[in-house]
Amino acid sequence: MTEPLTTATTPQHTHQGTGTGTPASVPAAPVVRIEGLSKSFDGRLVLDDVHLEVGRGRIVSVIGQSGGGKTTLMRCVNLLERPDEGTVEVAGQVVHSGGRLVCGDLPALRRTVGMVFQRFNLFPHLTAVENVVLAQRTAGVPEAEALERAVTLLRRVKVAHRGLALPDQLSGGEQQRVAIARALALKPAVLLFDEPTSSLDPEATREVLSVMRELAADGMTMLLVTHELPFAREVSDHVVFVDGGRIVEEGRPQDVLDNPGQARTREFLASYGSAS
Incomplete structure (x- = not known):
C-alpha cells in the first residue's frame, strides 16, 4: 500500500526575484517533478510529452495563449x-x-499541494474566517488551532478586518486573498496559482499580486499560470512558455521574456505587447 504524503517544510529564506532565487551553490530539490506528461480530451492532445521541475523555494511561471x-x-x-x-x-x-x-491518499496530496483558483471557489454560505477554518477542520486540525491560524493568515493577506463577511460581501480581490489564506492554512509544500488575477479589476489585481510578492519573499514554492508578464518577470526564477500542449521555451525570465530564442515565443510576446 502506498504511504500517505507528508507535507514538506518550506525553507525560510529571502527570495531575490527576477531569476535569482536559491543560490546556485545550493541546488533546490524538486518539490514537483513531471516527466513525459501527456493528456488528451475526447481524442484531442492537450499536453504532449511535458517535462518540468519546480525546485524547493522556487517560483515557476507558465505562460502562453x-x-x-x-x-x-x-x-x-x-x-x-x-x-x-x-x-x-x-x-x-x-x-x-x-x-x-x-498515490493512495488524494486528500493528503491536496494538502501538500495548495491551489488558488481563477474563480476563488469559496463556500458562499461561510464567512471568510469560516472558509479558512473549514479547510483545516476537514484535515483534522483542532477547532481552536484552526481558528487561530485562520485569523493569522487573514491578517497576513491583509483582509482580517473582513473575517466575518460572506463572500458576496467581499470584493473580488478580497475573495482571492481569502482563497490564498485558505490554501496556506494546511502548510502546503507548493502553491499552485491558476490565473489568480484574470477576473479582477486593476486595483484588485494589484492587491493580490502584492500578497503573492510577499509569499515569494518568504520563499514559498509556487507554480503559476499567469498572463501578468511583468509580474512573472519580477518574481519568477523560471518562466515556461507552453504552446500547443508542449513546452516551446523555458529559462530565466530575462531570457524567455526579453530575449527569447524561439520564433513562436517571439510571436506570442509580440501579440501580448500589441494587446496591452
Whole structure:
C-alpha cells in the first residue's frame, strides 16, 4: 500500500526575484517533478510529452495563449486531472505514473499541494474566517488551532478586518486573498496559482499580486499560470512558455521574456505587447 504524503517544510529564506532565487551553490530539490506528461480530451492532445521541475523555494511561471494546455498542466499536478501518460512526483513521492494512480491518499496530496483558483471557489454560505477554518477542520486540525491560524493568515493577506463577511460581501480581490489564506492554512509544500488575477479589476489585481510578492519573499514554492508578464518577470526564477500542449521555451525570465530564442515565443510576446 502506498504511504500517505507528508507535507514538506518550506525553507525560510529571502527570495531575490527576477531569476535569482536559491543560490546556485545550493541546488533546490524538486518539490514537483513531471516527466513525459501527456493528456488528451475526447481524442484531442492537450499536453504532449511535458517535462518540468519546480525546485524547493522556487517560483515557476507558465505562460502562453488560452487553450495551450497551461491550466491542464497545473491540474495534473494535484490530480484534478489524471494524466494519460508520464510521471508526476510531488514532495519526493510519485503520485501518478504510466497512466496509473500511485498515490493512495488524494486528500493528503491536496494538502501538500495548495491551489488558488481563477474563480476563488469559496463556500458562499461561510464567512471568510469560516472558509479558512473549514479547510483545516476537514484535515483534522483542532477547532481552536484552526481558528487561530485562520485569523493569522487573514491578517497576513491583509483582509482580517473582513473575517466575518460572506463572500458576496467581499470584493473580488478580497475573495482571492481569502482563497490564498485558505490554501496556506494546511502548510502546503507548493502553491499552485491558476490565473489568480484574470477576473479582477486593476486595483484588485494589484492587491493580490502584492500578497503573492510577499509569499515569494518568504520563499514559498509556487507554480503559476499567469498572463501578468511583468509580474512573472519580477518574481519568477523560471518562466515556461507552453504552446500547443508542449513546452516551446523555458529559462530565466530575462531570457524567455526579453530575449527569447524561439520564433513562436517571439510571436506570442509580440501579440501580448500589441494587446496591452
